[in-house]
Amino acid sequence: MAEVLRPQMMGARVSRLEDPRLLSGQARFLDDIQVPGMLEVAFVRSPHAAAKILSVDVEAARHLPGVYAVMTHQECPVMLWNKESYKVGQPALADGEVAFVGQPVVAVIAENRYIAEDAAELIRVEYQAITPVLDMRDAIQEKPRRVHEHAENVFFKKSRQTPGFDEAFAAASHHLTASFRTNRQTAVTMEPRGTAAMLDAASGRLTVYASTQSPHRMREDICNLLDIPEHLVRIIVPEVGGGFGMKAACYPEDVVVAQAALRYRKPVKWISDRLESLESDVHARDDIHDVEVAFDDDGKIIAIKDHLMADGGAYPAYPWSGAEGETGLAARVLTGPYDIPYLATDIDCTYSNKTPLGSYRGVWGPIASFIQEGLVDRVARHLNLDPADVRRRNMIRKEQFPYRNAARMIYDEGSYLESMEEALKLIGYEDFRKRQAVLRQQGRYVGVGISVFVEPTAMASSEAGEVGYESCTIRIEPSGRVTAAFGLGPSGQGHETTMAQLLADQLGVPLADIVVLHGDTDSAPYGGGTGGSRSGPIGGGAALVAGRQMRERLIKYAAHLLEAGEDDIELGDGKAWVAGVPDRSLTIRTIAQTAYMDVSKIPEGLPIGLEITGRYLPKRPVTFSNGTHIAEVEVDVHTGVVKVTRYAVANDCGRVINPTIVEGQIHGGVAQGIGAAVLEALRYDEDGQLVTTSLLDYLLPESTDVPRIDVHHIETPSEGEGGIKGMAEGSLIAAPAAVACAISDALAPFGGMVDTLPVTPDMVLKMVQDR
Amino acid sequence: MKPAAFKYFRASTTEEALQHLEAHPGSKVLAGGQSLVPLMNFRLSRPEVLVDINGVDELNRLSVEGGEVRIGALVRHQQLAESVDVARAVPVLSTAAQHIGHWAIRNRGTIGGSVAHADPASELPAALVALNGSVVLRSAAGERRLPADEFFQGFFNTALQDGDLIVELRIPVSKSRFGFSEVVRRPGDFALVGAYIERAGSSGAVTWFGLSGRPERLPVDAWPQGESDRRALLERLVGALPVDESEDYKRAMAVNVAERAYHQAEGEK
């Protein structure tokens, strides 16, 4: 039968269905939740990096008019992490000691936030400060002391090496060493964290409104930590104004708010302010890598040795330690898109008296790319070769797929070399080199940085948890309109649009007839939520699986009602018809009416109604997206200020569901990458005080810092459902390295290379003066 | 991040504002709120009484008369940046005003607030010093006029006394040529370091900001023609300022921005 050409929703530039409400200010975020009698929480947080708590006096606060209750560890005796997982867990409210600035100590619950903050000021906590542990290398040596008396500072240690590493490394003709440093960052979502909880007096169930990426995971955490059975808890996720992995965790504040609602039988809300965000949202990227690379005369890289260190902060973040995630995966994908046969890695993750390290978009990737691309550029400069050529020489080739890397990760097919050539064309590489030479004559320093990345997506386990599958429940209502519920937790990615696109193709209904539901554990089928670039490939896969099942059922109905063979039925435009005989048709609405109202006409063997839950578990534990970013920068060698002037991306995430949305993801990731490369750093002083406590000190990229970005799409389908690969992190994985390499390139006449992120103006001046 | 409780009065005339300030010692003026409100939200500032002057129209006048630019305390940064009269009379002032924060900030922030707040890295206080301007203050006791150099005393510290209201800034229209340059990491940020250069014939002055606790104006008897001599002079001048030991970067920058401002001044008029 000839394929009928019909507009495909998959791959179309559909405008986001979410945008009208977001752009017109109609979206409802956590702080918009208002319930009569709702109380608000303010936290008293530790002003010390490390201290024993000698006493806590809450009496004055308790008696302030408008204060409803004051909670300490006694009123909320909950530990995040049981003692078996790590030797250390964070109490929801401090218990006898504090281990980082910003750690919640006391919660004040009052009529409103103003009174709560007034009361918080009246609470007297007597501390005895102890020497903080702040330096990563010292901490690994148990210096100046253990962060937690009964636990070694190094809480995660792992070594791995390719067989034959030592011989291959020693035999290589060239060796270089470098030490790479990425400084602490945090996600800085536009909407901060927040939680509201209330008991339903009638049912006795607890409803928790949470600004989270993982509704079911949050339910599980709340239930486990507070010992409530799951069927008595409902999580509702309102609009989420950014998550970036930071909202994948369950935080002490979430537990305290839920506990307060249970204990006082009152609706309770807490919303983080920016100060709290910067000091208590999980931090990320606090890593040092001591690296050695071995290569031959042609620039072919033979072996990499890396001592990976991460400062995990005072406690492992719950339920996922970012330090472990950043180093663990970096050690497995450190060779990136290059065919480097030998790899040896040693990981040390340590505790310190800083905020816990959790996940932030790209997790391991921005660090690993920075190192991998930094090494390639060092090899190129050492041998006086063109950096693009050295990349060509080392790149994994098409015929090598599926490729097993030196850490035994299997890469499915991608377009590695192709993406780089495409990006070089977009930026006009040959022409650039000429321009660069001319400008140098004039005392202007421009550079390009090439960052070829791989992005493991749709992983069986990630910061979104260990749920490797996703579910989709499709319900076609009697009217023929569709609701589709997912366990995803979007925070701006546009799932309501992309999932609807996939379903529209399967069900043959217009996009406007589909509503995508998410973020309510009472309606959503069990799922892992959003994180680790899994919603497109796995959530989308679930949409396709469920959609196909529903399609088959619709076809059975149509065949039966139109008295035709199933093979002859076509669906589209809200109708079913017999192929080639468009007059013999009926609407999906008629089918739905039959399924619910006219049940005697239901074809034999089919159940009543049109409701299906489909689940999708990818066969591969991971699918790799890839691409290349090229940044062009100009460095002002008199002020040290870096400006990113041009930017090109060739991106391959398999079959694209919606190019506009993919490009939006890339734009955001590049902006964050520029932040990582030249602006963002959380700084602590020698007492362990966080000194970057507002956006005046923690510098985010602004629109004027981000140039126009040229994006070219390449599609190498995955073997999974729909050929889809994930793509939400690749842009932030690649961008910091692209900018860092570009700065090194611009400053080549001065000899130095970037080894620390972010690159600040004073660092640039040092590189210029160190010539 | 909620302020401590405070009382709030909204004045509609200067007299009314002064009465409130007089009646409530320790009260604070609320102008654009762009500096005060964040401080209150952090509870770093906890005035018991706020006197809102946003309704005082007479403080919102901007004129060039009698060889002076007169800028009412409530004039917004954006008004200053857009004023054709100012651009004609003291072009460097327009340029500097455009470098204050972002449009949204400039729409709210007032010149009186900027001068009263006296952030050492802000553009306007330094402009006032560089341009030999003065600050007109009024209190229940009457009006007085202070040269900018006396008004700014140190880190966030001015000659403002309890009960004082800044009513106007005055800047003489000068025959000198001025240049302005600053280093920022992002457009719209407070300056890491900035400089104004005055060229009056062969002499002039350099005014740095962001370098120490307050804008510093240093006269120059004769500008060297050659760049390296000029840099050497600037370096000597920076060396004499109370710049924090750890601020190597700022010291290095000071000479660079001054040099850029010097070239700017060359192009002016």
Ligand SMILES: Cc1cc2nc3c(=O)[nH]c(=O)nc-3n(C[C@H](O)[C@H](O)[C@H](O)COP(=O)(O)OP(=O)(O)OC[C@H]3O[C@@H](n4cnc5c(N)ncnc54)[C@H](O)[C@@H]3O)c2cc1C
């Ligand atoms: C994001 C951001 C970026 C910024 N960037 C810059 C920048 O690049 N450069 C720069 O210079 N500034 C910058 N600012 C500060 C801005 O210029 C402020 O507007 C200014 O410092 C204060 O002016 P205001 O009118 O908002 O004063 P307010 O915040 O209302 O008041 C500030 C202080 O001045 C006092 N005060 C105000 N008016 C009077 C008066 N008439 N008499 C006596 N006392 C008075 C108040 O009592 C208070 O102590 C920025 C601000 C923000 C929020």
